[in-house]
Amino acid sequence: MRVQAFMFYGCAVFFLASDIVYWLWSKDWTGTTALALAIGLAGLIGFYIHFTVRRLEKANGGPLYEDDPDGEIADAAGELGFFSPHSWWPLFLALSAATVTLGMVFGWWLVILGVAATLLTSVGLVFEYYRGHFSH
Template sequence: MKAEYLMFVFCSVFFLIVTPLYWLSSGDLTGTTALVMTFLLVTLIAFYLGFHARKMEPRPEDRKDGEIAEGAGELGFFPPFSWWPLWCALCLATMTLGVAIGWWLFIIGAALGVVALCGLIFEYYRGEYAH
């Protein structure tokens, strides 16, 4: 994680240097605020990665003597395709449209949204991909 940590530290330093230069050259408050927030976000990520890089043992790619074969094996769980995000998005679109058209449509979208959200959350508890 040290490589990722250093990458975010360099980005943080870059935004720290660029932000006052942007303010002095343009005087734009919106862009300067966006750059300050970007600096803070990148610094937060760098702090998080640096904090955890010190606590965990080095990965093979972090060591100079690391071999490619050491990184072999299971990488994690990658979910298969799912239709539930589509139904959640359609319910959210119906709720948004309900704010403009009428509250009755919002209530229908919210009720269907609860079902779609439960389906998304509990997708891996039943069926073919259950753990």
């Protein structure tokens, strides 16, 4: 994963060079600001990945299998995590967020309704596997 961190750092450097050239040639505040935000976002993601890799390497006691030049495909075998096989909560959460967005167009009462629905569906999504047939 260290390679991915340096890829995002490289994107941040590229966006920085593009931002400087764009500002010098166009004098446009909108595009310059958008590129500056892209620099920040690429740097933020690169820093997060870099920080996470260091923490995982410390917990693992050495380099991760994807960073090992002598690593084999079988080194990545095993459980990667838990992923929900079927859940309706992401759909309801997206509809709630869309309600908030539409509320900004049509009226604040709809924003309040959408925020309440977003909070409820977020709780439903987070606590989906804590009770009932699928409890752990």
